[in-house]
Amino acid sequence: MTHRILICDEQPHVTRLMSLKLSHAGYEVHTAADGEAAWRVMQDWIPDLVITDESLLRLSGQELVARMRQSAVLDRIPVVLLSASEICDITNRARLAQLHVAEQVHKPFSPRQLIEDVQQILELENTNRLESVSA
Template identity: 35%
Template structure:
């Protein structure tokens, strides 16, 4: 089954470049240009991975991550946060507080994102029980 990725970014050139690369390697890609639109897609389609920009209008990436983690139906979905503020954000706190799987600083290469997405979706074996726990921790 083809893995579905939701890509959310308000910068159309980034959105299109990354969408193209992800589709090229076989992922099914859904897109949104703000967190509120992304939340609507998530509720309707339950993607296998969410990739979201940090700074966006209407609902930013952290607000979107919070909604995803607070909802029992979506809390297991891996979440990659894209940000131009990579060095300003405490990545460990984001992982602990919001369950952010990875943080990629802008500028990033679309190839790097494809590699990260592939690694997460192939190797992590996410399910509703394991995703809520830190890596290596068992129930």
């Protein structure tokens, strides 16, 4: 089964790079240029993982995740939040934990490391699903 990944970033070169790398790694990838566009994509195409920039003009990354967590269909989808800021204060960490953000990645990032993170997150999700089915 091919995993589906939605990438949301306003910087076209970032989405192109991630899309290319993840596609070559065997993932089915869709992209969106802002949070509103990502939300619209998810109404028709349910991803297995979302990678979104934190600071988007139309519906920030955190606002997108908060909206996902209110949806019965999208609430369990893991999210990787990209951030240009290395400031990780206690309030922000608490907010990310509350939103169940799987990983926070700081820009610039290593595409190889991002793919490894994605693989680990999806493997963990598969393991958790199998455990909940057998329980």
